[in-house]
Amino acid sequence: MIDGFLFVFxxxxxxxxxxxxxxxxxxxxxxxxxLARLPAADGLAAMQSIxxxxxxxxxxxxxxxxxxxxxxxxxxxFVEWGEAYAVYLLVGGAxxxxxxxxxxxxxxxxxxxALDGLDPDAAGSADHWRRYVRTWTAWNHVRTVxxxxxxxxxxxxxxxx
Amino acid sequence: MSGRYGRALTVAATVGSxxxxxxxxxxxxxxxxxLxxxxxxxxxxxxxxxxxAAPTPWFTLPWIGTAGACIALVVLAVRRRREAAAxxxxxxxxxxxxxxxxxFAYHIPKNDDLALVDPSGPGAASAWNDYRTAWTAWNHVRTLxxxxxAVLFAISLVATRRSEHTSTTTHPVGDQSVAADLAGSxxxx
Numbered sequence: 001m002i003d004g005f006l007f008v009f010x011x012x013x014x015x016x017x018x019x020x021x022x023x024x025x026x027x028x029x030x031x032x033x034x035l036a037r038l039p040a041a042d043g044l045a046a047m048q049s050i051x052x053x054x055x056x057x058x059x060x061x062x063x064x065x066x067x068x069x070x071x072x073x074x075x076x077x078f079v080e081w082g083e084a085y086a087v088y089l090l091v092g093g094a095x096x097x098x099x100x101x102x103x104x105x106x107x108x109x110x111x112x113x114a115l116d117g118l119d120p121d122a123a124g125s126a127d128h129w130r131r132y133v134r135t136w137t138a139w140n141h142v143r144t145v146x147x148x149x150x151x152x153x154x155x156x157x158x159x160x161x
Numbered sequence: 162m163s164g165r166y167g168r169a170l171t172v173a174a175t176v177g178s179x180x181x182x183x184x185x186x187x188x189x190x191x192x193x194x195x196l197x198x199x200x201x202x203x204x205x206x207x208x209x210x211x212x213x214a215a216p217t218p219w220f221t222l223p224w225i226g227t228a229g230a231c232i233a234l235v236v237l238a239v240r241r242r243r244e245a246a247a248x249x250x251x252x253x254x255x256x257x258x259x260x261x262x263x264x265f266a267y268h269i270p271k272n273d274d275l276a277l278v279d280p281s282g283p284g285a286a287s288a289w290n291d292y293r294t295a296w297t298a299w300n301h302v303r304t305l306x307x308x309x310x311a312v313l314f315a316i317s318l319v320a321t322r323r324s325e326h327t328s329t330t331t332h333p334v335g336d337q338s339v340a341a342d343l344a345g346s347x348x349x350x
């Protein structure tokens with residue numbers, strides 16, 4: 001059974017993963033669909049604004065604080081490798097790091113930066129925006145499912161003995 | 162709550178409440194600010210589209226699923242109110258309900274009102290700015306309510322686990338899992 005500090009730490013990380021899953025879920029199910037329905041220049045401008053404001057202490061703490069916690073849990077999994085819960089911590093932590101941190105930095109951030117440089121009213125911007133919405137959202141589904149799976153695995157890890 | 166179903170329901174309620182908190186966390190921490198930076202007309206139109214796009218099956222599924230788990234947990238917690246987890250489960254359910262009530266009593270009517278505003282009409286800008294300020298303040302409330310619900314459901318898992326652990330050491334009789342543990346650990350029977 002997980003005990004003491006590791007137990008509390010896993011519990012907090014599980015909830016944090018659920019929270020992170022939730023805000024990508026909002027984009028996957030609602031926000032991107034809504035922005036895509038607006039005139040292209042307006043949708044693009046709204047997304048540019050979102051991408052600027054999203055870089056704030058609260059969101060960054062939620063995203064990267066959770067990432068750090070997941071790394072700690074992966075290390076703990078190796079330290080406690082004989083235990084039944086170790087594999088849940090390992091897979092949960094690895095899923096978050098790969099599905100949220102790596103995916104965001106390799107895929108979403110470069111595309112957000114490219115979008116940021118566009119003039120919403122320029123020729124070609126509308127096409128670029130439509131392509132962005134489609135592919136960005138598809139990969140956003142992945143970063144919704146990954147932390148949701150992590151949250152579930154960590155919560156189950158609390159229960160296995 | 163103890164037992165296989167009790168545990169599975171609590172895990173579902175914990176993850177579901179965390180997910181619900183996350184959705185509103187996005188609006189509280191950056192989406193509404195981002196829309197507020199746009200020209201009033203564009204911000205208003207974007208919000209109208211978001212409200213229009215929200216009630217999809219995928220979006221509502223986690224709330225309905227979690228609400229189902231919550232109702233089942235309330236039944237379990239009332240029937241087994243002596244369990245250590247019961248107070249936490251009931252408190253978690255209360256907070257989840259607060260989040261739902263705020264949504265239905267405040268946000269949905271305001272969203273419906275906003276849907277009727279003509280973005281190009283006179284008064285649209287002030288309607289949008291009033292909406293955004295108050296909507297966001299109440300959105301903080303439902304974010305915190307869902308987050309606190311997730312925390313309480315998680316704590317209830319701890320309470321269940323603690324009490325099972327205690328019963329292992331003091332009252333091993335009458336619990337199949339404990340009997341199995343004892344059989345496995347070579348304790349003489």
